[in-house]
Amino acid sequence: MGKLPKVVAHRGSSDDSPEHTLAAYRRAIEAGADGLECDVRLTADGHLVCVHDRRIERTSNGHGVLSTMRLAELEAFDWGSWKNPWADLDDEADLPSPDLRKVLTLETLLSTVRDAGRPVELAIETKHPTRYAGLVERRLIEALDRYGWAHPKVGTESPVRVMSFSWLSLRRLRVLAPGLRTVLLMDRVPLRFRDGSLPTGVSYAGPSLEIVTAHPEYVDRAHKHGHQVHVWTVNAEADVRHCHDIGVDAIISDRPAATLKTLAQMSALRG
Template sequence: MAIFLETVTQIIAHRGDKAHYPENTLLAFRQAILAGADGLETDVHLTLDGAMVIIHDETVARTTNGSGLVGQQTLAQLRALDAGSWFAPTFKGQQIPTLQEVLTLLDDLQFTGLFNLELKTDKVDYPGIEAQVVALLTATPRAYTIVLSSFNQATLKKVHALAPQLKLASLFEVPWWTTIQLLRHHWAAGWHPDIRWLPWYQFLLPKKVILRPWTVANEKQLRYCLQHHVAGLFTDDPQLALTWRRKIQGR
C-alpha cells in the first residue's frame, strides 16, 4: 500500500550525478539536470574568509588532493585544489564550487525543479552561515523550489526565524522524536530520514509530511520508495532511478 497515493516521486540527484561524475562539482550538477533529474541535493560550508562553498565533508581529504578542514582554509586555497582526479583522471581540474556558482548554473540551465541545500553545521560551527545562505537565496526570485535542510535543529530554527517563508526539512537517522517536535512547531514540513529507517518506522509518519529518504542506493530500495510513492528520494544514480520510476510509476 502506498504511503502517498498518486504522488509522482521526485528523483533528486544526491551531490549531483555522483555515480558517474565527481560529487558536488558543477559537472556533476549539470549532468544530473541534463539526465532529467527532478532535483539536486548539495552541501554548504563556510571558508576561513567567509565564502560559501559546496563540499560534503568537513575536510577536503576525501574528494580533493588537499588536506585539512574546509573552515580553516581560504576560498583561494580551496579553489587551487583538484576536486576531480580522485574520482577518475579524466576529471582532473574540477574545482570546489561556490554556492553562487551553483545558483548561476541552475539559472543558465533554466532549472525549474527542486534545489535542496544542506547546511553542514552538525559537526562544525559556522557562525553566521544561516544568515549568509538566506540572504543569497532570497536576494532574487528563483525559478526553482528551494529546500534548506540540516541535521542541526538549531540551524533550522535560525533559518525559520530569518525567513519563515523558506521550506525546511529535517535530516535524521535517530532520534526521530526531534523531528516530530519540529513538525509540531511548524519549523520543518519535510522529513529526510535515512532509508534504513523507513521500512521500520513508516507508521510514525504524521499526515501530510513531505517524505524524501536518503540515500536510496540500490534497486530494492528504489522499488520500495517508488511503490510507496514517497514525495522524493535522494540517489547517487539519477539515471537508474529515472528508469525505475518509468517502470513503476509510468512517468
C-alpha cells in the same frame, strides 16, 4: 497508481561524476532530475562552497580543515581526480574539464539552477557543528536573496529548500526567512516525533532509507500531519521501488538517471 516521487540528485550525479562538482550537477540536470542536493560549508573568507566533509582530504588533493581556508586556497586543489585517479594516464581520454576538478561555490550552483532552462529544485544542507555557527545561515540567506529565492511572494514557492540535522539551524532559518521550506534530516526519529509530527516551522521530514525500510508506516504518519517525506540516500533498484510503494514524496539518490528509469518502468507497468 500513486504519484511518482521526485528524484533529487545527491551531490549531483555523484555515482558517475565527482561529487559536488559542476559536472556532476550538469549531468543530473541533463538526466532529468527534478532537483539537486548539495552540502554547504563556509570558508575563512566568507564564501559558501559545496563540500560535504569538515576536512578536505577525501574529495581533494589538499589537506586540512575547510573552515580555516580561504576560497583561493581551495581553488588551488583538484576536487575530481580521486574519482578516476588513472585519467591522466589515458592517452586517448579527453583533457579533464575544469567542471570536474574545481571546487564549486554555492553561487555557481545557484546560477546553474537559474539557467537550467526548466524548473529545477535545490535542496541545500547546512553542515553543523561548525566554528561559524549562525553565520552559515546568514550567508546562505544573503546568497538566496540575490536570486529572489529567500523570501518568496505569497502564493509562490522558492525552488530552494534547506535541510539540516540541526534543529537550531532550521530555527535560525525560520527567523531569517520564514517563507523558506525546511527539511529535518534524521538518521533516527526522536521519540516525540514518531507520530509523524515535526518541530514547529519545519516543512518536511527527511528520514534515512534505513528508517523507512524498518518503519514504512512512518511515511503515512508524516503525511497525516501534512508533511512530505524526502528519503536519503536511495540507490539500489529494490530500494527505489520500496520508496515508491510506501508513498515517499522525494527520493534523494546518487544515481538520478537510473532512479528515474526505474520509476518510469514502474509507471508503465502499473499505469
